[in-house]
């Protein structure tokens with residue numbers, strides 16, 4: 001059973017940290033809520049670098065820095081959903097698919113898995 005939640009680019013863009021909104025970012029085809037992470041000043045690269053992508057696609061920036069496996073694992077903990085399929089850029093559809101446990105879901109079915117092209 002799939003528990004994936006899908007967001008449109010438009011919906012993500014509303015969560016840009018302005019007017020008290022949360023801060024969501026897109027990396028690959030997934031949506032992450034980084035509000036708390038930034039509020040607690042936890043990013044080793046600084047808050048500003050991520051804030052620049054608030055409500056937007058940060059895939060290129062995230063990948064180009066060459067983040068560690070630890071950083072990618074941390075990122076997974078912020079996942080709240082995925083982009084609606086017809087909005088996933090073509091080049092990202094080719095990403096390899098991995099299966100991860102989605103710990104953020106309210107759903108008690110903790111074995112339910114979702115796919116996300118996070119790693120190559």
Ligand code: HEM
Pocket residue numbers: 032034037043044045046049050053058061062065066067068069070071074075078
């Ligand atoms: C929520 C998304 C992100 C998470 C969880 C994250 C996490 C991390 C972590 C754990 C590190 C320490 C080094 C490592 O383990 O690779 C790091 C470093 C860094 N990150 Fe991110 N990062 C995120 C997004 C971004 C974005 C969008 C940028 C944009 C350019 C960025 C730029 C950097 C830079 C420049 C460093 C190096 C800092 C230094 O060594 O002084 N990060 N990030």
